[in-house]
Amino acid sequence: MKVSYRWLKELVDFELSPRELAEKLTMVGLAVDRVEEVDGDVLLELDVTANRPDCLSHLGVAREIAVLCGTSVRYPETDQEEDEEETARVVSVEIRDPDLCPRYVARVIRGVRVGPSPRWVVERLERLGQRSINNVADITNLVLLELGHPLHAFDLEKLIGRRIVVRRARAGELLVTLDGVKRTLQEDMLVIADAVRPVALAGIMGGEETGVSETTRDVLLESAYFHPLSIRRTARALAMSTEASYRFERGADVEAPRCAADRAARLIVEVAGGRVLRGAIDVYPNPRPRAPVRLRRQRLRRVLGMDVPWDEAVRRLRTLGFHIERTNGEEVWAIPPSFRVDIDGEDDLVEEVARHIGYDAIPTTLPRWNGYGELLPGEERRRALRAILSALGFSEAITFSFVPESWDALFRSEEMRVCRLRNPIDETRAQLRTSLLPGLLESLMHNLHHGVRSVRLYEIGICFFAREEGERPIERERLGLVATGLLNERAWQDHHRPFGFYEMKGTLEALLEKLRVRHVAFQTSPQEYLHPGQSARLLVEDEPIGDFGQLHPRIATLFKFKQPVFVAELDLEGLLQKGGEAIRYRPLPRFPTVVRDFSLLVPREVTYAEIERGIAELGISEIVEVRLFDVYTGPNVPADRRSLSISVRLRAEDRTLTEEEIAAIQGRLLAHLRERFRIEPRL
Amino acid sequence: MRERVEQVRAQLREELAQVADLAALVRVRDRYLGRKSGLITQLIRGLGALPPEERREIGRLVNDLKEEVEATLEQLRLQLEARAEAERFERERVDITLPGLRPVFGARHPITLIRERIEDIFVSMGYSVESGPEIETSYYNFDALNIPPGHPAREAQDTFYLSEGLALRTQTSTVQIRALERRRPPLRIIAPGKVFRRDTPDPTHNPMFFQVEGLALDHxxxxxDLKGTLQEFVRRMFGPQVRTRFRPSYFPFTEPSAEVDFSCFVCGGAGCRVCKGAGWIELGGCGMVHPRVLRGAGVDPEEFTGFAFGLGLDRMAALMYGLEDIRLLYENDLRFLEQFGF
Known part of the structure; x- marks a missing residue:
């Protein structure tokens, strides 16, 4: 909200430059975002917090300045000459729903000449960003800016029966509001009606037909108080927000309507002529005096951590407009002014005192504490995981949790149920992800579009799975990886080697090894988003933890990838529960290791894992490791076979192996492979 | 015999002058000092045939010659070896200005860097890290935080709803309530996490961002203490010269409430581009936990008081790394990510 420095000066005495004023207001909680000079005046742009609707006017800001500067506010003139004719004889007001409208004040001005406003009115309005309409409407707007209380002016002659009825709308009732929009009303909306029909949307906007126009002679001025929740609901339901609704929603001053009506009537006569009828109609069936709020000296000390001189505290409350009902050295009972709708408890008074002695005055201390702090369970392993992935060349991504439904569907099985947003910003991204892969692939696409062709990304994040109606969805932390392009783009030796299936497998193996996860196995993966010939499922301790492989070329085409893309997705929560045992050192071997290399002609259908398992079946304890070092197909190898070269490392724990022992092991090994798999040594 | 010695010496000098490498040197050595047929070896052997008076004198001459030869050969060997080594080094010389073969390294996300740093600072101050779900019920996201139905903060324009009672959390303050259900005060926790608001992306907004919530509750x-704690945090995060400023504000779940600013770590408060000339940068919201929030969680506000704060990690990342557009944080452009630490 903008306020005029010059206007404030009319309402309160202070000796502060605009900059100083901005600084002071900011430090009592009225943050000034901007100070701008406009033809001889200075406008301050205030960020008024939702709890302080009383500051949404010049008077409201002036009240805070008066407290700051120890001066007092000059209230605008409201007294005026009244006509012989009595308001109550001309018009009647009935509140049918006092729960939504506790108070309604009406004044009548007869014989106005509606026309353009005088210059001073136009200037004030325009400086603060409002358009001048006509002199009567302008005064209602001016009083809103001045006192903060919204008003509405009706053309009295157009109110059928010269009646005002405040009631809930009937379902389907229609009203064309001042903005020319025809609105269909619902039963819970509060309207101002005349004898037969709604003429205004209470507290939000008047009706077009009954508004003040060139031909208006008699004006009925409405100054009421409406219930904040009712106004907010109606405004939201109709997608409307006006200066009036903004204030009523936050809470207007229930004691302000009479004064605001008087002020406006006085100004209308000043700019548009006419005569104010005698007396106001003021329907206020249940005035509820506010209860005093207690502040204990001990509470003030306890919350702030300092001893504010008690007299000072009480004086601050008094200058803020609180009525001090009673006080002693230890407690004060204060009735908040009617405009302070935010005060309802002791700590609100603590804040009032703190605000005005200044938060700066509160000493800076550190709490005493004899506890200890710790990271989240599993956080150390998560940090290790990030470090390992960095070392493996993967950079960490963070992608949006909402994804296009069609993308997500590619990566989940049909029985999974998804969570949808009821009110997404972007309708095409209305689903909460069940997989990290769509987001990562989108990031990959972004990189490729920007000419970055070798990309390795990972993300650690939550995926969401719906359950039965009324049940909280499941959230599961997952780890996703994507990779494409060259292994090392900046290398100038071997620079053409691409990232492939075995690089992805190796990444996962290295990751698991460094996280000290053991009992790792691989099987074929059933995931349909993977290339059927290059996909694998990762198992730890016989439990599936995730899948990886080449992204199915059909999906790659959907994302317009022209190069093979490799992906992996693991259930991180499941993974972090595995392994991670404390490190125990194994003694280094005391006797030498002998290495024997074999080139084997292996039938195509025999997998490498079968060979490793076959060797393990022999139960030869001297075989300490089998290591693959070459795979070859081509000339000199029959078409139904491939050549696998392995090196077998032999060692005994208690002696140096003899040539005879080595030859015997070699013989058993080859014989077993021949018998079991029809594997022949390649010569 | 004497002439023979001189002849051998002269011949040797001539031959040594021809020696170009170690192999030639070995050949020369063998010819003169070879155990069987070396010329000098033969001379020594021939001494026995001389009469005793000559043997003594000639013997000394031959011996001198032998020593001279050995010394000269050794000197030459050293020279030749040095030369051979120098030649090898020259052959093996590389162009040290060619780029190194660097392994590919990834980088952690800037949000992670900041989150871990904040966690470490607060853990060292005795805080424990807590977490909570990203989908929350209205109870945790609103009611328990003194945001009753009808409050503007609950409106669908700010909150992503899944159903009537479920929404993506709009703040990490939800974890305060969950932590209070798990542990009783006294406690000190921080809760970093992802939050969601219905903001259309622009250079300073994303519909998804990260916050860290803090809560200290004790007798x-x-x-x-709130002021001191955040001052200490800012000092460790941004540097020892950085000051804080607290100004009144409003949050439904704190009373009194404050907005905390810190003096610009770039210009020190004089005003610059980073702080937009203000000298101060907004850090986040904070305040004393509202008694209603405490009572709702079953804590007697007469027995316990506490403070809470909420800081935005994205904003902090933008400030620390000079980002002008925070949308970069979630585009995951490798050219961006690679600029951050290991």
């Missing part, structure tokens, strides 16, 4: 926690 005698004061607003002074």
């Amino acid at each position: 005698e926690i004061t607003m002074g």
Whole structure:
């Protein structure tokens, strides 16, 4: 909200430059975002917090300045000459729903000449960003800016029966509001009606037909108080927000309507002529005096951590407009002014005192504490995981949790149920992800579009799975990886080697090894988003933890990838529960290791894992490791076979192996492979 | 015999002058000092045939010659070896200005860097890290935080709803309530996490961002402690010269509430581009936990007081790394990510 420095000066005495004023207001909680000079005046742009609707006017800001500067506010003139004719004889007001409208004040001005406003009115309005309409409407707007209380002016002659009825709308009732929009009303909306029909949307906007126009002679001025929740609901339901609704929603001053009506009537006569009828109609069936709020000296000390001189505290409350009902050295009972709708408890008074002695005055201390702090369970392993992935060349991504439904569907099985947003910003991204892969692939696409062709990304994040109606969805932390392009783009030796299936497998193996996860196995993966010939499922301790492989070329085409893309997705929560045992050192071997290399002609259908398992079946304890070092197909190898070269490392724990022992092991090994798999040594 | 010695010496000098490498040197050595047929070896052997008076003199001559030859050969060997080594080094010389073969390294996300740093600072101050779900019920996201139905903060324009009672959390303050259900005060926790608001992306907004919530609850926690704690945090995060400023604000779940600013770590408060000329940068919201929030969680506000704060990690990342557009944070452009630490 903008306020005029010059206007404030009319309402309160202070000796502060605009900059100083901005600084002071900011430090009592009225943050000034901007100070701008406009033809001889200075406008301050205030960020008024939702709890302080009383500051949404010049008077409201002036009240805070008066407290700051120890001066007092000059209230605008409201007294005026009244006509012989009595308001109550001309018009009647009935509140049918006092729960939504506790108070309604009406004044009548007869014989106005509606026309353009005088210059001073136009200037004030325009400086603060409002358009001048006509002199009567302008005064209602001016009083809103001045006192903060919204008003509405009706053309009295157009109110059928010269009646005002405040009631809930009937379902389907229609009203064309001042903005020319025809609105269909619902039963819970509060309207101002005349004898037969709604003429205004209470507290939000008047009706077009009954508004003040060139031909208006008699004006009925409405100054009421409406219930904040009712106004907010109606405004939201109709997608409307006006200066009036903004204030009523936050809470207007229930004691302000009479004064605001008087002020406006006085100004209308000043700019548009006419005569104010005698007396106001003021329907206020249940005035509820506010209860005093207690502040204990001990509470003030306890919350702030300092001893504010008690007299000072009480004086601050008094200058803020609180009525001090009673006080002693230890407690004060204060009735908040009617405009302070935010005060309802002791700590609100603590804040009032703190605000005005200044938060700066509160000493800076550190709490005493004899506890200890710790990271989240599993956080150390998560940090290790990030470090390992960095070392493996993967950079960490963070992608949006909402994804296009069609993308997500590619990566989940049909029985999974998804969570949808009821009110997404972007309708095409209305689903909460069940997989990290769509987001990562989108990031990959972004990189490729920007000419970055070798990309390795990972993300650690939550995926969401719906359950039965009324049940909280499941959230599961997952780890996703994507990779494409060259292994090392900046290398100038071997620079053409691409990232492939075995690089992805190796990444996962290295990751698991460094996280000290053991009992790792691989099987074929059933995931349909993977290339059927290059996909694998990762198992730890016989439990599936995730899948990886080449992204199915059909999906790659959907994302317009022209190069093979490799992906992996693991259930991180499941993974972090595995392994991670404390490190125990194994003694280094005391006797030498002998290495024997074999080139084997292996039938195509025999997998490498079968060979490793076959060797393990022999139960030869001297075989300490089998290591693959070459795979070859081509000339000199029959078409139904491939050549696998392995090196077998032999060692005994208690002696140096003899040539005879080595030859015997070699013989058993080859014989077993021949018998079991029809594997022949390649010569 | 004497002439023979001189002849051998002269011949040797001539031959040595021809020696170009170690192989030639070995050949020369063998010819003169070879155990069987070396010329000098033969001379020594021939001494026995001389009469005793000559043997003594000639013997000394031959011996001198032998020593001279050995010394000269050794000297030459050293020279030749040095030369051979120098030649090898020259052959093996590389162009050290060619780029190194660097392994590919990834980088952690800037949000992670900041989150871990904040966690470490607060853990060292005795805080434990807590977490909570990203989908929350209205109870945790609103009611328990003194945001009753009808409050503007609950409106669908700010919150992503899944159903009537479920929404993506709009703040990490939800974890305060969950932590209070798990542990009783006294406690000190921080809760970093992802939050969601219905903001259309622009250079300073994303519909998804990260916050860290803090909560300290004890018998005698004061607003002074809140000030001191955040001052200490800012000092460690941004540097020892950085100051804080607290100004009144409003949050439904704190009373009194404050907005905390810190003096610009770039210009020190004089005003610059980073702080937009203000000298101060907004850090986040904070305050003393509202008694209604405490009572709702079953804590007696007469027995315990506490403070809470909420800081935005994205904003902090933008400030620390000079980002002008925070949308970069979630585009995951490798050219961006690679600029951050290991």
